[in-house]
Amino acid sequence: MSEMGKMVKISEKLKGNVARSVNPYGCRQEILNQISYVQGKGSYTGAKKALIIGGSSSYGLASRITAAFGQGADTISVAFERPPKDETMLGTAGWYNNIYFREEAEKAGLKAKNFNGDCFTQAMKDQVIDYIKQEFGGPLDLLVYSVAAPKRTNPDNPDETWRSVIKTVGQSVTGENINLEKDELFEQTVDPATEDEIEATKHVMGGEDWEIWVDQLKKAGVLAEGFKTILYSYIGPKSTYAFYHEGTLGAAKDAAEASSHKIQKNLDDINGEALISVSRAVTTKASVVIPIFPLYCLALYKVEEQTGTHETPIMHKDRLFRDMVYGTKREVDENGRLRPDAWELRPDIQEKVATLMAKITPENFNTDLTGYAEFRREFMQLNGFEVTGADEDEVDFDALTKLRP
Template identity: 90%
Template sequence: MSDTSTDTMVKISEKLKGNVARSVNPYGCRQEILNQIAYVQGKGHYEGAKKALIIGGSSSYGLASRITAAFGQGADTISVAFERPPKDEKMLGTAGWYNNIYFREEAEKAGLIGKNFNGDCFTQDMKDKVIDYIKKEFGGPIDLLVYSVAAPKRVNPDNPDEVWRSVIKTVGKPVTGENINLQEGKLFEQTVEPATEDEIEATKHVMGGEDWEIWVNELKKAGVLADGFKTILYSYIGPKSTYDFYHEGTLGIAKDAAEESSHKIQKNIDDINGEALISVSRAVTTKASVVIPIFPLYCLALYKVEEETGTHETPIMHKDRLFRDMVYGGRREVDENGRLRPDAWEQREDIQEKVSKLMAKITPENFNTDLTGYAEFRREFLQINGFEVPGADETEVDLDQLMKLKP
């Protein structure tokens, strides 16, 4: 089948290889966008940004931040993300590709700008394109920059021949823990070897705050930052049960580096009354979280406990609360390091005590029963790619229609 085929319906179904999704339901992605918009609109309008730039705005936290900026605050938005378009019936593209398109369509219906840039956010060329667009077409300087990037690699801007690759590894010691194979519906034991010094440094370059600093520097130098500009980067700490793999692993070290970057950025934007923020996010189901040992098991216990306490949040719920209450509202919760802590609900002592007790009861025989939050965890994972989305039950899509979508 060629890319120019017309009137072609393609059957779709969820396909998993281990914990990696190999299929997408574009119409489910569209419905998920509509569901998230409806959630934000149901909470009502709140004062916030007017012109927002989201680096990594095509999925998860970044997409949720964009939706609450547009449909909660009434902001025009720009997203920079690297996603794949559809090619044929076997390669329908990535969920983020459709998220960007369907978000833009809904934003334009609401009279808002929803500009999408598809490409590598780390490159100077992308930064130049975005700055040029802001100057010529965006209608004013930006007052919010959200940096929400989870990337596998980054080219050294000072040496194009060097490529830094991020890794999810422990530091100093090998650690063994249980993980979930969503394809087979099984628990399995996984050992992660410690990262080398080179891998640690590379992960800091990719997942730390270097590129965040460069974006702010370039935007300010170009004169496209508004007075009172705010910028925010997302971090994660989590419970002690996940420290080896996250908070004290390579990703945790990269997030520590990002906090150092936030201080440098703050000094750079003091003269425009700016604010550089780090927000510690809650545990959510993402494409990355399902490959971190122990973390999915923790989510299974957490989601079950939160089901009983009424505190469970999806990315849109979490980020809407963050911006509505903390970034622009008067209910900031901060820790001793000045970080915003919307994860306080998750980290409540009573909740963590219940989660720890439940984790101790989980076995290969019962992990996917009503004892845990497995059903919710799996459903949220499938929804990332448009499956099991309330209001979308398509079993086939029109390839010709998809090929005509404009980013």
């Protein structure tokens, strides 16, 4: 047994709805748990070479895991994560997710390359393209674009930076939100975005960068015949439209759909496919800071617990790729979007959710009446806490700094 290095105590730390700590060993166990889930479903025919933009957590990570351990794909992830700095700053969960995923993929005989940096920059695009040409061993079959970012520099003007905002459009909206740090339900008013904020959010969270990635990869000659690319959207129920579907995020998703049509034309000559998939509501680092949205999740999770329809990101994305992207069970809407969110939006589910939401108060939101316990647990698991099989309360700091990205 190797000698232990300096042991550092770890514990859950929240500031509002932002996690300020990480359990690297819990992140490792979460990777193992997700891999086990996919392997338990068996292998299926899909991509052999996949690039995931935003592959270090949540939907992007789940997409990478099902590609590798379901489809047998070699994978590349591009993500912007922080390594450990000192004993009080152990880095981000995504940093460890990338590392532990790579280790497990390599054990399985798969290539797994992690690029840590800003996916919006030309330098990152050049690095990835060069790697594919020189070392990846073949062209891409699949590109997943799963990016939630706060800002993006204008590629045509390095002095201009666009910043995304989560706001309504046209009118203020007031409703309840959750403070995970204090276990509180509180009233929040969301002010409408300015026109400049709407446009900036579209530049950051829309499909412009997705278009650039696909265009440059194609021009570089690294896309395979029949290549597929997919971007994740969200629509949700009417109760969340004002601050999501009809808000700044919705405007960005509309822009992404316009981009998908441009990309499709670009891919026609290689029989490629550009897809928009409408995802279900899940607990992510982004979703907990979307105003009012967590309250909807509390009601939804409880109803899904009762109906057996609740899905975590790995369950949702494995089903998407296994059944719809590469399977024979495609569910599409009138706009051609894949709709794995159909389970969430079933009329009977939504009727029960609306009824339950009307009953939630500051006094009962964290009781068995709602799905608060599951919502909070899934949030903590994003940072390696409350993970089944990982009960450590301290980590070997020296060992963490020696991990190979």
